[in-house]
Amino acid sequence: MVSEVNANPASDQGEPKIRATDVSVFYGEKRAIDNVSIDIHQEHVTAFIGPSGCGKSTFLRTLNRMNDTIGSARVEGLIELDGEDIYRSGMDVVQLRARVGMVFQKPNPFPKSIYENIAYGPKIHGLAQGKAELDAIVERSLHRAGLWDEVKDRLQDSGTALSGGQQQRLCIARAIAVDPEVILMDEPCSALDPIATARIEELIDDLRGRYAIVIVTHSMQQAARVSQRTAFFHLGHLVEYGHTSDIFTNPREKRTQDYITGRYG
Numbered sequence: 164m165v166s167e168v169n170a171n172p173a174s175d176q177g178e179p180k181i182r183a184t185d186v187s188v189f190y191g192e193k194r195a196i197d198n199v200s201i202d203i204h205q206e207h208v209t210a211f212i213g214p215s216g217c218g219k220s221t222f223l224r225t226l227n228r229m230n231d232t233i234g235s236a237r238v239e240g241l242i243e244l245d246g247e248d249i250y251r252s253g254m255d256v257v258q259l260r261a262r263v264g265m266v267f268q269k270p271n272p273f274p275k276s277i278y279e280n281i282a283y284g285p286k287i288h289g290l291a292q293g294k295a296e297l298d299a300i301v302e303r304s305l306h307r308a309g310l311w312d313e314v315k316d317r318l319q320d321s322g323t324a325l326s327g328g329q330q331q332r333l334c335i336a337r338a339i340a341v342d343p344e345v346i347l348m349d350e351p352c353s354a355l356d357p358i359a360t361a362r363i364e365e366l367i368d369d370l371r372g373r374y375a376i377v378i379v380t381h382s383m384q385q386a387a388r389v390s391q392r393t394a395f396f397h398l399g400h401l402v403e404y405g406h407t408s409d410i411f412t413n414p415r416e417k418r419t420q421d422y423i424t425g426r427y428g
């Protein structure tokens with residue numbers, strides 16, 4: 164029963180950063196997400212797990228209105244960021260996507276210099292007064308993304324010339340540069356080798372102190388390593404949500420148990 168899912172496993176958490184209430188998503192007539200309610204907490208990594216096609220990416224995209232870009236997609240229900248309805252009319256969606264940034268499965272740097280990849284967003288959003296301030300934002304963002312030492316002497320090289328793992332950290336730096344509050348990551352390591360993956364996982368752990376992070380992953384090991392909360396989705400339903408340690412050692416639902424023990428997926 165969806166209504167039995169505990170949307171907020173930590174009653175001691177205070178106000179959630181994001182609260183989704185009774186959210187459904189349709190592609191045309193087809194319902195991809197069915198009545199999902201969940202609280203996403205500040206300074207936490209929240210992992211979305213579940214078999215392919217269960218709606219993880221669809222639900223993730225509701226959190227910064229990326230589904231708006233898909234013609235057939237329709238979202239019902241309420242999603243609040245710091246208590247503000249992000250689907251209300253008059254919401255500035257460009258501003259919203261700066262506050263709730265996104266990192267995709269395949270690293271997608273702009274075909275521009277490393278510097279420009281980071282500087283672009285702050286310029287658009289008017290975050291820097293001049294060159295010195297922009298330089299400082301670029302340096303700070305690359306620092307936070309754990310990339311500065313590797314690129315500081317080649318900021319004018321193309322972002323696309325970096326390795327896959329570096330490109331993904333560049334994309335994280337790009338998201339950071341516009342001062343987000345939440346970072347959404349959709350299988351950010353699935354195109355990376357194990358060493359690059361480990362670096363991203365360490366980075367996610369570092370960033371948690373500053374942002375709310377939501378990560379979709381099909382790796383249960385990754386969810387267990389990087390997250391404090393795990394949400395298990397199945398066929399468009401949020402089956403179970405709780406502390407990651409509880410989900411992996413003591414799930415309440417049989418479907419969660421079956422998934423984490425590899426019975427399907």
Ligand SMILES: Nc1ncnc2c1ncn2[C@@H]1O[C@H](COP(=O)(O)OP(=O)(O)O)[C@@H](O)[C@H]1O
Nearest residue numbers: 190195214215216217218219220221222233235
């Ligand atoms: N752009 C789209 N148009 C129509 N159907 C879609 C679209 N994106 C996803 N779907 C469908 O919605 C369901 C959930 O997909 P998705 O959110 O991508 O799942 P997951 O990320 O868990 O693999 C699937 O049945 C998928 O085929």
Ligand SMILES: [Mg+2]
Nearest residue numbers: 219220221379
């Ligand atoms: Mg997906």
